[in-house]
Amino acid sequence: MKKIRITTPENIEVxxxxxxxxxxxxAVVIDTLIQSVILILLLVAIVLIRYFSPRFWEGYYGWIIGVSLIVSALIIYGYFIVMELNNNGQTLGKKVMKLRTIRTNGQSITLKHSAIRNLFRLFVDMLGIGVFFIFFNKQHKRVGDMAASTIVIAENDKARPVTLEDLQESNSNFEYYISKEEQELIRDYLERKNKMEDCERLQEELKKHFRKKFETLDILSDFQNFIDSL
Known part of the structure; x- marks a missing residue:
C-alpha cells in the first residue's frame, strides 16, 4: 500500500x-447494503400501512409518501455524515475494512468536511467518476475528497499497550493543557505505533514537542510521566 507523510498543525510529521x-x-458495498436494508424496512412499513389501514392511507397518503421520501434522502445522504462524525471518520463499512477518513492535515474531519465529500459522493462519485480519480490521483482521492480536503487511510490492526484514555487518567490537567488537535494526534499515534516503520522518530518528535510546550508553561515536572508514556 502507498504511504503518505503529513505535517500536522503541531509541526509533527506523521x-x-x-x-x-x-x-x-x-467499504462502500457494505455501507450500501446497510442503507438498502433500512430503505427496504421503510418500504415494508409503507406497504403494511396501505394494506392494514386503507382509510388512513387514503386520507394521508400524500403525507406518508412525502415523509418517506424525506427519510429516504436522509438515509442516503445523512448516513455517511452521521457515522463519520460519531465514529472518528469511520462508517460501518470503513470500520469493517479498517479504514478512516481524515483531513489532509492529519486532523479529524468536521461536519463541513463530511457534508462536502458526501454531497459529491451523491451527485458525482456515484456515476463512477470517483473511482476514476482514485486510480489517477497520487493520494487516492475521489472528487469529494478533493473538494473537502480529505483522504482515506488504512488503520492498523495490532493491539496497542497504551491508550489515550490511559494517558488522560495519568494527569488530572490533561484536558486543560493538551488541545483537541493534539489529543487526536496522540490517539492516532498510539493506534498505529506498533506498525509504523519510523515509530521511534515520531515518538521523539512528540516528546520534543510536548517537552518544549510544558517547559514554556513551567509545568514540565507535572507532565513528565505523560511524556515518558508516549
Missing amino acids: EYTLADVGSRTA
Whole structure:
C-alpha cells in the first residue's frame, strides 16, 4: 500500500497508509447494503400501512409518501455524515475494512468536511467518476475528497499497550493543557505505533514537542510521566 507523510498543525510529521481502491470499494458495498436494508424496512412499513389501514392511507397518503421520501434522502445522504462524525471518520463499512477518513492535515474531519465529500459522493462519485480519480490521483482521492480536503487511510490492526484514555487518567490537567488537535494526534499515534516503520522518530518528535510546550508553561515536572508514556 502507498504511504503518505503529513505535517500536522503541531509541526509533527506523521506517516499514513493510503486506502486502496479495493478496500474502499468493499467499504462502500457494505455501507450500501446497510442503507438498502433500512430503505427496504421503510418500504415494508409503507406497504403494511396501505394494506392494514386503507382509510388512513387514503386520507394521508400524500403525507406518508412525502415523509418517506424525506427519510429516504436522509438515509442516503445523512448516513455517511452521521457515522463519520460519531465514529472518528469511520462508517460501518470503513470500520469493517479498517479504514478512516481524515483531513489532509492529519486532523479529524468536521461536519463541513463530511457534508462536502458526501454531497459529491451523491451527485458525482456515484456515476463512477470517483473511482476514476482514485486510480489517477497520487493520494487516492475521489472528487469529494478533493473538494473537502480529505483522504482515506488504512488503520492498523495490532493491539496497542497504551491508550489515550490511559494517558488522560495519568494527569488530572490533561484536558486543560493538551488541545483537541493534539489529543487526536496522540490517539492516532498510539493506534498505529506498533506498525509504523519510523515509530521511534515520531515518538521523539512528540516528546520534543510536548517537552518544549510544558517547559514554556513551567509545568514540565507535572507532565513528565505523560511524556515518558508516549
